[in-house]
Amino acid sequence: MTNKADQGRLYERVARELAARIADGTYPVGRRLPSERELTQIHGVSRPTVREAIIALELDGLVEVRTGSGVYVLLRVPPGGKAGATDVGPFELLEARHAFESEACALAASRITEETLGELDQLAAEMNSADVAMAEDADRRFHLLIAVATQNSVMASTVEELWDARARSPQYKLLSAKAHAAGVAPRIDEHREIVAALRTRKPEVARRAMRQHLGRVLASLLAATEVQEIERARAKVAAARQRYASVV
Amino acid sequence: MTNKADQGRLYERVARELAARIADGTYPVGRRLPSERELTQIHGVSRPTVREAIIALELDGLVEVRTGSGVYVLLRVPPGGKAGATDVGPFELLEARHAFESEACALAASRITEETLGELDQLAAEMNSADVAMAEDADRRFHLLIAVATQNSVMASTVEELWDARARSPQYKLLSAKAHAAGVAPRIDEHREIVAALRTRKPEVARRAMRQHLGRVLASLLAATEVQEIERARAKVAAARQRYASVV
DNA sequence: TAGGATGATTGGTATGACGAATAAGGCGGA
DNA sequence: TCCGCCTTATTCGTCATACCAATCATCCTA
Numbered sequence A, B: 001m002t003n004k005a006d007q008g009r010l011y012e013r014v015a016r017e018l019a020a021r022i023a024d025g026t027y028p029v030g031r032r033l034p035s036e037r038e039l040t041q042i043h044g045v046s047r048p049t050v051r052e053a054i055i056a057l058e059l060d061g062l063v064e065v066r067t068g069s070g071v072y073v074l075l076r077v078p079p080g081g082k083a084g085a086t087d088v089g090p091f092e093l094l095e096a097r098h099a100f101e102s103e104a105c106a107l108a109a110s111r112i113t114e115e116t117l118g119e120l121d122q123l124a125a126e127m128n129s130a131d132v133a134m135a136e137d138a139d140r141r142f143h144l145l146i147a148v149a150t151q152n153s154v155m156a157s158t159v160e161e162l163w164d165a166r167a168r169s170p171q172y173k174l175l176s177a178k179a180h181a182a183g184v185a186p187r188i189d190e191h192r193e194i195v196a197a198l199r200t201r202k203p204e205v206a207r208r209a210m211r212q213h214l215g216r217v218l219a220s221l222l223a224a225t226e227v228q229e230i231e232r233a234r235a236k237v238a239a240a241r242q243r244y245a246s247v248v
Numbered sequence C: 001t002a003g004g005a006t007g008a009t010t011g012g013t014a015t016g017a018c019g020a021a022t023a024a025g026g027c028g029g030a
Numbered sequence D: 001t002c003c004g005c006c007t008t009a010t011t012c013g014t015c016a017t018a019c020c021a022a023t024c025a026t027c028c029t030a
Helices: A010-023 A036-043 A047-059 A090-109 A114-126 A132-148 A153-168 A170-181 A188-199 A203-224 A227-245 B010-023 B036-043 B047-059 B090-109 B114-126 B132-148 B153-168 B170-181 B188-199 B203-224 B239-247
Strands: A063-066 A070-073 B063-066 B070-073
Touching: A010 A036, A010 A047, A036 A047, A047 A063, A047 B047, A090 A132, A090 A153, A090 A188, A090 A203, A090 B090, A090 B153, A114 A132, A114 A188, A132 A153, A132 A188, A153 B090, A153 B153, A188 A203, B010 B036, B010 B047, B036 B047, B047 B063, B090 B132, B090 B153, B090 B188, B090 B203, B114 B132, B114 B188, B132 B153, B132 B188, B188 B203
Parallel strands: none
Antiparallel strands: A063 A070, B063 B070
């Protein structure tokens, strides 16, 4: 039953084929995959092998397995998409930023240079841009620059990672769009407050400014949407991986 | 058969147990795991289930499966780690932990369960172990469990990443050894203080306890050594991870 | 028409079997 | 004695089948 050049194991081939069918839309997001027994016939392998393949997809967050019901497509990875990009809930993300970036800001206050403060002024101004994309980029660079100002590469790369995760999250984009529709304006005034706080060189002041800023962002997003619907799907995705990986 | 009230699927439990045994050194790096049939007996599950668990570990890069030979423990691969800055300064690392874990601890204080508090007590006690490796593992799990108690997967995985980076850093190991030689004892009393602080459910109290703890660790390391450069060890990339990437 | 019982479908796991790749040990020849 | 080949036991790789539990659709009943 084996094909010709099977490099690697069978379940990998099946997983690859299933992932391809998800990517090309044969199995659209939200729909049920054929049953394991059907996949057995389709791919010409046994059910244990099909299950191994499905587990691989599940650990990657592509599908969700519902006992007694079926295997459902969670998200579609565009061909050429990055692998291993763990998608995560938008609120968890913001909460983490709320906690971490505040501390980064506090540390930055005692180490930031006058030159960097000037750059921050400029970035705050750029958020006035009519172009939404440009304003968002200014936002990102503003926060990242503060993290870099800690002169601690670990903290800087951690903050950067949180922003990257945000960009990867389709849920976050949806939320962002909703918030926009609800009339949430860019918070350039708050950014200016943060810069002013940094200028005092007082960690507590800087921490408070950043904390308030992110707190308001979080609140506005919470107000703009009902959490229930969105968080539900995402929670399950990380579940399988998190459940055993967290103990490692 | 052991438990029945295991939420999640069986292979997840087995994978978790195996990963734990790898983490605590029961199955050292490079060594062969018991055969699948033996694991069947050990964990009281069928071979398909054992295979599913092994596949999960393989996809995470923890083990390598060699046909006809066995399953071998690889280096632990960082979760979703960005390539590049694999090796980083030990003091930067500790400074980041000082800032981030304190916040995680504060958030955990308002969400932690009584059960988790009990586990923390136990882990604090385990640091008494004469076995240095075991004591260090208890230390790690103590801090990670607090991060998990935030019920925020982003914060949990961030903290985990910081610990993993520590493990990857030969500089840190050297520092740690030096500190040990300088008579730095495990800080079980401080861990107990942290648990007590968490029990109050007051974020400020918990934050202060963790901040003091990590501050003392940082101070002791600073005292025990002068910073010096070390040749960096070669962290190898797991082959399984590569194959995995091609699946998606 | 509403609601509950019932049976079909689906995933979850177990058992046993056979093939293929590997590694270890024994046997024979030099 | 030493080296190399070959046999053999062990291990992973896969398959087929079976049974349980959860789910879902259907029909029957009140």
